Amino acid sequence: NAGVTQTPKFQVLKTGQSMTLQCAQDMNHNSMYWYRQDPGMGLRLIYYSASEGTTDKGEVPNGYNVSRLNKREFSLRLESAAPSQTSVYFCASRLQGKGNQPQHFGDGTRLSIL
Amino acid sequence: QQQVKQSPQSLIVQKGGISIINCAYENTAFDYFPWYQQFPGKGPALLIAIRPDVSEKKEGRFTISFNKSAKQFSLHIMDSQPGDSATYFCATGNTGGFKTIFGAGTRLFVKA
Numbered sequence: 001n002a003g004v005t006q007t008p009k010f011q012v013l014k015t016g017q018s019m020t021l022q023c024a025q026d027m028n029h030n031s032m033y034w035y036r037q038d039p040g041m042g043l044r045l046i047y048y049s050a051s052e053g054t055t056d057k058g059e060v061p062n063g064y065n066v067s068r069l070n071k072r073e074f075s076l077r078l079e080s081a082a083p084s085q086t087s088v089y090f091c092a093s094r095l096q097g098k099g100n101q102p103q104h105f106g107d108g109t110r111l112s113i114l
Numbered sequence: 115q116q117q118v119k120q121s122p123q124s125l126i127v128q129k130g131g132i133s134i135i136n137c138a139y140e141n142t143a144f145d146y147f148p149w150y151q152q153f154p155g156k157g158p159a160l161l162i163a164i165r166p167d168v169s170e171k172k173e174g175r176f177t178i179s180f181n182k183s184a185k186q187f188s189l190h191i192m193d194s195q196p197g198d199s200a201t202y203f204c205a206t207g208n209t210g211g212f213k214t215i216f217g218a219g220t221r222l223f224v225k226a
Contacts (some may be wrong), residue, residue, distance in 0.1 A: 045213065058213070108156075
């Protein structure tokens with residue numbers, strides 16, 4: 001069972017470069033999420049997609065865009081990377097509408113911006 | 115942004131000891147309180163969760179204690195083992211809601 005798959009696992013960018021982080025889930029979940037994790041800050045929500053065809057801003061959306069390509073895939077794009085976006089990015093999915101269901105996370109993308 | 119305040123930031127416990135991590139929340143409408151466990155290089159994974167209609171839930175060596183009036187909940191790890199060394203996040207949310215609010219995390223190290 002693959003669960004939530006994120007690519008790439010590591011990436012180094014120069015300031016101003018663009019990049020898309022990919023996420024795919026095979027659990028037929030309807031909701032998907034992008035978080036960033038920074039030391040002492042926990043997990044902060046960047047964007048989420050409640051269902052296919054919808055996306056909404058989270059706590060820290062500035063500098064990012066997302067695309068819910070289909071039910072399985074949810075990508076995160078950095079149009080012009082900045083050093084402040086150096087972080088570990090996690091994608092998660094969740095089955096919505098069936099009581100309290102946990103979020104299932106991928107193993108993250110470690111992104112460094114020089 | 116409504117917060118979940120988690121403490122301590124880090125914790126060192128001897129093997130066999132009890133690890134205790136505390137969280138406080140603000141919104142009384144929250145009705146789902148999960149704890150996630152994260153090992154280095156991995157994403158968080160659900161460890162145990164509780165609803166506010168019970169004061170305690172136990173699964174093996176892991177127990178959540180919930181105090182609705184104080185708006186606090188805690189994770190107790192009994193007989194802590196080196197394999198429990200990880201980062202633990204408390205979280206809150208609403209049944210049917212889309213967002214989960216996470217605490218800042220506690221890095222636990224269990225000494226052999």
